[in-house]
Amino acid sequence: SQSAKKKHSNLVTDKDPTLTWEIVNEIGDGAFGKVYKVRNKQSGILAAAKIVEKCTEEELDDYMIEIDILSECNHKNILKFYEAYFFDTKLWIIIEFCSGGAVDNIMFDLDKPLNEPQIQYIIRETLEALCYLHENCFVIHRDMKAGNILLAENGQVKLADFGVSAKNSSLIQRRYSFIGTPYWMSPEIIACETDKEMSYDYKTDIWSLGVTCIELAEKEPPHNELNPNRVMMKIRKSDSPKLKHPNQWSKNFQDFLTKCLNKNPDERLTARDLLKHPFIASYTGDEKPVKLLLGEKNADINVV
């Protein structure tokens, strides 16, 4: 439509996406719509396409925040934006395809948590993405968890946001809205919902990263036995969560967790600081431990 074309530069409105992209299969079905693996008819390139049916102009404005964030992000550890179409009342958001899928699905398929080198590599790459989001894009992710960390076929780590909670926020202005998946929520983000004068900022992603480390080490986040509306009060009342069996893990890992899971956001380290922490800096390996993990997952599928 004319208004969509005029307003948004990242949006193709006068071309039918099915002329360029063919649907291979469905890979996800969320509240927002369906997600497909698609192939470019000219280049053969694979991609992931979120297709929102009957998208209204105001819904489009909301999705444009996501499209603008994705199109301005140019980093090896953030999903690469390809194209977006608004055609025949359907919105298509097309981004790079990661064949490994999300890390929580991989742990579920293999029915086992990750080992320390795999955690070090994945968290190092995720911290690089968070540094970029916080320092270059002034974006708070707000839904950091293993389900939003994708693996590409060569073991590359790509940060995603399927719930699309990531929002732009300038350095000074803090966020007052309330969002994210309860188990990974920081104490201050929960406080936001009760006493409004509280606010939170980038440090909320660091708490969620700490919870994600426990999730990678134990398959589930802390308090996962509680139902979602109980867990928020539990997080606010409880001390910082810890690993169930600390002596199975290095002192560096345990110390890294205490630096992420400080209940006071002002004392929590930044993503930039955490990249220098021994748990991360001492890991000089490449993506090999994660390529083995992907090998197991693929072998798993063949053997079944």
Ligand SMILES: COc1ccc(Nc2ncnc(-c3cccnc3Nc3cc(NC(=O)c4cccc(C(F)(F)F)c4)ccc3C)n2)cc1
């Ligand atoms: C179940 O098996 C699989 C196998 C492979 C894959 N691979 C894959 N590769 C790429 N994308 C997806 C995907 C899956 C479900 C939903 N959305 C997906 N990607 C996607 C993500 C977005 N948006 C973001 O990731 C996003 C939005 C806002 C901010 C950010 C960030 F802050 F991270 F930059 C990221 C938009 C459109 C799409 C199609 N899935 C997934 C499941």
